[in-house]
Amino acid sequence: MFAGLYAVFAAFSLATTQTEHGIALIWPSSGVLFAGLLLSTRQSRLLLLALIAPVSMAVNMAFGATFAIAAGLTLANVLEGAIAVAIACGLDGRCGRFDDPRWIARFVIASVCASAASALIASVATGAIDSPTFLYSWFKTVFLGMLIVAPVIVTGVHTVSDRTRIAFDRRKILAAGLFATVSIVATFGQTDYPLLFLPVVAIVFVTFIAGVAGALVMICAITIAATISLIVGTSPITFVSDPLQKIYFTQFYLLTIFASSLPPAALLARSRAQMAEIELRKAQHDAAQAFAHVGHWRYCLRTNTSQWSDGMLAIYGLDPKVDRARNLEHGSIVEELEGHVRETLKKAVLDRQPFTLAARILNAQGESRYIESAGDVEIENGKVVAIFGVLKDVTNHVTALRQLAVEKERAEALAQKSQRLSETDQLTGIANRRKLLDTLGREIARSEREHTDLSILMIDVDHFKSINDRFGHAVGDEVLKRLANLGSTTLRKGDLFGRLGGEEFLAILPSASAETAAHIGERLRRECEELDWPKIAKLDGVTISLGVAMCQFGYDETSLLHAADTALYESKRSGRNRLTIADRDGSIEKAAKLISASRR
Known part of the structure; x- marks a missing residue:
C-alpha cells in the first residue's frame, strides 16, 4: 500500500x-x-x-x-x-x-x-x-x-x-472546520490581500478543539492549498515577484506553520492527558476513601473502657468532637447478633487467638450499617489485658453484592427469555427452524454415539395455498396454530415438534424406529383429519401429508431431512392425506404398503 x-x-x-x-x-x-x-x-x-x-x-x-x-x-x-x-x-x-x-x-x-x-x-x-x-x-x-x-x-x-477514542463535541468540530475552511479559502483563493495570518489563527483554534490530530490536518490542508495556489496562480504572496523566491517563501511559511502549531499541540495534548490522569487518580482516591470507612478500637479488660478512633465514631454516626468511645456493641448491634459478637470476643480472649466477626448495627441516626471487624488480644505477663481490632463499614459492599445478585438473577431470566424467543415460532408458539436444526444435529450425534434409533416426521398441510387464497391468511394462521397444538399433544415425552417454515412442520423422535414414527405420524394424520374444522375455521376439512425417515449411519441433518422430504413428496404425489416411509435403501414402496395396511 x-x-x-x-x-x-x-x-x-x-x-x-x-x-x-x-x-x-x-x-x-x-x-x-x-x-x-x-x-x-x-x-x-x-x-x-x-x-x-x-x-x-x-x-x-x-x-x-x-x-x-x-x-x-x-x-x-x-x-x-x-x-x-x-x-x-x-x-x-x-x-x-x-x-x-x-x-x-x-x-x-x-x-x-x-x-x-x-x-x-x-x-x-x-x-x-x-x-x-x-x-x-x-x-x-x-x-x-x-x-x-x-x-x-x-x-x-x-x-x-x-x-x-477521545470524545469531541461535534458542534465545536464543525465550527472549527468551517472556520478553517473559510480561512484557507480566503487566504489562498485570492491575490488581492496577503491574509497569511488567517490560517495561523485557524490552526490555533482547531488545535484547541481537536488537539494534535486537528493541528496535523490543518497543516496538511494549508500545504495542499498553498501548493494549488502556486500552480493556478492564486498565491497570496504577491509581495514576492520572483517565482523561485516565492517557492522559498512558501516553504518557509509552511515550516513556520509546522513549528508554531505541532509542538504547542503536543504540549496541549500532554497537559490534557496529565489533567485527565490527575482527575482519574483523584476519582480513584476519592472512591477508595469512600469505600474504606475504616476505624480502629481497643477495649481494656482491666478498666472496662474503650478507645475509638474518629473513623470508628463516624461509622457509628457519632461526632468525634462531642461523643466518647463506648463498648463495641453499646446497644447498637441488632438483637439477633449480640450473642454472636459477645461469644466471638469471649472465645478470642479464652483462646488467645485472632478473631474476625461480621454484624449489623444501627447507628446514632437509626440507619442500618453492616460492619466487619478483625483483631487480636493484647497479652502482658501472660495475661490478656485488652482486645483491639480494626472495624470497617461494609454496607456499600453488602448492598452491592445483594444488588448484583438481583441483577444477575434478572439477567439470567432475560437471557432465558431471549433464548426461548430466539427458538420459538412467533405464530404457533412451538419450536422454530433454528431450534429444530440445532436439536436434530445433537440427536444425530447422540444416536451415533449411543447406537440408538432416531426418526423424523416431515409434515405438510395439503392445499394450504388454496386455504389462504379462499379464506384469507387469518384462517390459514388458525390452521397452522391448530396443527401445532395437535403435534405438541400427540407426540411422546422427549419428542420435539416444530415449524420448519410456511405450512411445513417437523417432528424429531429420539429412540424411535421408522415403524414407531409411522404410527405416531398416522395418529397425528387421523386426528387432523377428524378435527371439527367447520366449527373451528369454517372449513370443510384439513388434511396433512407426512414423510418418515430413519437416521442411517453416516447421515447428517441435510441427508436425513432430504430422505424425509422425499417421502413427503411421494405422499403428495400419491394423492395427499397419507404417510410414506423412506426405507433404509431409499425405496418407499415397502413403507407405503405398511401404512396402507395400517390404515385399513
Whole structure:
C-alpha cells in the first residue's frame, strides 16, 4: 500500500508542482515512505525499502531521467527513509506518538539528517554537487514532505487503531472546520490581500478543539492549498515577484506553520492527558476513601473502657468532637447478633487467638450499617489485658453484592427469555427452524454415539395455498396454530415438534424406529383429519401429508431431512392425506404398503 502511495505522490509531484526552475514545493513521497517505515515492524521495513526502489526508478525514468541518474535518485530516496527511521526509532525500533514533545523533537532531527543525506546523494548523482540551489531545494522539499505528510499518516493510523477514542463535541468540530475552511479559502483563493495570518489563527483554534490530530490536518490542508495556489496562480504572496523566491517563501511559511502549531499541540495534548490522569487518580482516591470507612478500637479488660478512633465514631454516626468511645456493641448491634459478637470476643480472649466477626448495627441516626471487624488480644505477663481490632463499614459492599445478585438473577431470566424467543415460532408458539436444526444435529450425534434409533416426521398441510387464497391468511394462521397444538399433544415425552417454515412442520423422535414414527405420524394424520374444522375455521376439512425417515449411519441433518422430504413428496404425489416411509435403501414402496395396511 505504501509503495503504491509513494508512486502516486511522486508522479503527481513531478507532474504538477514543478516550476520552470525544476523545483517542487514539497515532496510528499518522502513523508509517505517515512510514515510507512514508522508504522512497520523491523522485519517489514526492509521489504518496504525493497519495494520502493523499483517504484522510484520507474517514476524517475518516466519523467525523463536517465538510468544512471534514476538509480542515484532512487538511492537517495531509499537511504533517506532508512536514515530517518533509524534515528527516529532508535535501538528499540518503536515508533512514538506525535502528542509527545520529545518524540516530535526526535522526529524533526531524524527528518533533518535524512533530508541532508538525501540532498547530498542526489546532488552527486545529478552532477549538481556544486549547486547550492539544488542542495537547498532538494533538502527543503524532502524535509517538508517528511514533516507534513508523515505525521498525518501516522496519527491517522493510530487514531483508527486506538481502542479508546477521545470524545469531541461535534458542534465545536464543525465550527472549527468551517472556520478553517473559510480561512484557507480566503487566504489562498485570492491575490488581492496577503491574509497569511488567517490560517495561523485557524490552526490555533482547531488545535484547541481537536488537539494534535486537528493541528496535523490543518497543516496538511494549508500545504495542499498553498501548493494549488502556486500552480493556478492564486498565491497570496504577491509581495514576492520572483517565482523561485516565492517557492522559498512558501516553504518557509509552511515550516513556520509546522513549528508554531505541532509542538504547542503536543504540549496541549500532554497537559490534557496529565489533567485527565490527575482527575482519574483523584476519582480513584476519592472512591477508595469512600469505600474504606475504616476505624480502629481497643477495649481494656482491666478498666472496662474503650478507645475509638474518629473513623470508628463516624461509622457509628457519632461526632468525634462531642461523643466518647463506648463498648463495641453499646446497644447498637441488632438483637439477633449480640450473642454472636459477645461469644466471638469471649472465645478470642479464652483462646488467645485472632478473631474476625461480621454484624449489623444501627447507628446514632437509626440507619442500618453492616460492619466487619478483625483483631487480636493484647497479652502482658501472660495475661490478656485488652482486645483491639480494626472495624470497617461494609454496607456499600453488602448492598452491592445483594444488588448484583438481583441483577444477575434478572439477567439470567432475560437471557432465558431471549433464548426461548430466539427458538420459538412467533405464530404457533412451538419450536422454530433454528431450534429444530440445532436439536436434530445433537440427536444425530447422540444416536451415533449411543447406537440408538432416531426418526423424523416431515409434515405438510395439503392445499394450504388454496386455504389462504379462499379464506384469507387469518384462517390459514388458525390452521397452522391448530396443527401445532395437535403435534405438541400427540407426540411422546422427549419428542420435539416444530415449524420448519410456511405450512411445513417437523417432528424429531429420539429412540424411535421408522415403524414407531409411522404410527405416531398416522395418529397425528387421523386426528387432523377428524378435527371439527367447520366449527373451528369454517372449513370443510384439513388434511396433512407426512414423510418418515430413519437416521442411517453416516447421515447428517441435510441427508436425513432430504430422505424425509422425499417421502413427503411421494405422499403428495400419491394423492395427499397419507404417510410414506423412506426405507433404509431409499425405496418407499415397502413403507407405503405398511401404512396402507395400517390404515385399513
